[in-house]
Amino acid sequence: MSGHVAPKSMYVGIWFALVVGTVLTVVAAEVDMGALNNVAMLLIACTKAALVILFFMHVRWSTRLTWVVAASGFFWLLIMFGLTMQDYLTRGWVPGTWR
């Protein structure tokens, strides 16, 4: 089988990046940045998830078909979040339509 064999050092490197990301999130949560707190936390979480998917889950070396299937789950998730929140976030914009 021609599966890509990544060096051990790469896995340890990704592990280290994930640990640094975790520490960064905890530190960032302690600093009051207003609305930017949530943005920072979610950006770090998305970066960590991307590292796990690309390297630990070998998607980086997978076929295009695997890329499409892996992305589709997140794509539908965004549709669900987007369509639901376009309701909740816009309630009350037109007078008399709240709840």
Added chain:
Amino acid sequence: MRSALSEQQFPQYPAPVAIQPAPAPEHAHHPWLQHHFDNMEQQAEASTLGMWVFLSTEILFFGGLFMAYLVYRHASPEGFQEASHELNRFWGTTNTLVLICSSLTMALAVRAAQTGQSRKTQVGWLLGTMVFGVGFLGIKAIEYYDKFVHHHVPGPYFHWEGMYPKPAEQFYSLYFAMTGLHALHMIIGLGIMAVIAVMAWRGIFDEEYYTPVEVAGLYWHFVDIVWIFLFPLLYLIGGHFKG
């Protein structure tokens, strides 16, 4: 008989020749190659693709809970912040690090099978993954116990000292639903690891065939990713809460 007959009837045609079997392959195929696949690459590709299809459904399975979290947090941000402040951030951070370590040992277990290392090495990494997994669940149990003792479990005995008892109860409903579903996935993951470890101990895996380890790894890493999002969303939003 038949060929003699046909020669008599149709002398212009040569006697039919039996169809020759396909030339034998140079070496027998891998014992774990299923007959409906052309080769090991195709078989492995089909398995990982199938796992990714399953994981896509899992993304949306957890996605429903994340959606509920988003809606209720949007409805009462201060209440969620106050409730989140009561979670033990030390244990939350520790558990995140424990899961990240388990993902590393899992990736190394796949690599050990992939590079045909000894079954002791393979089983070692798998057992390491399981130890981290059990550690995670142990810490989770400590946290759950603490919530029961302080009556922070939603239901008739829920008690909240703060300003937002109702949003706090909503937050803890989501906390137990999300971390509970995640913990269930961890328990299932430990069962899968146990099966894979037995397979590895029997020496099934080599450079040509390590798909079960790879697919089990995909599952384990996915559960890790869910926690990567659960940790900041549940534990860290009460970060600089003053109240």
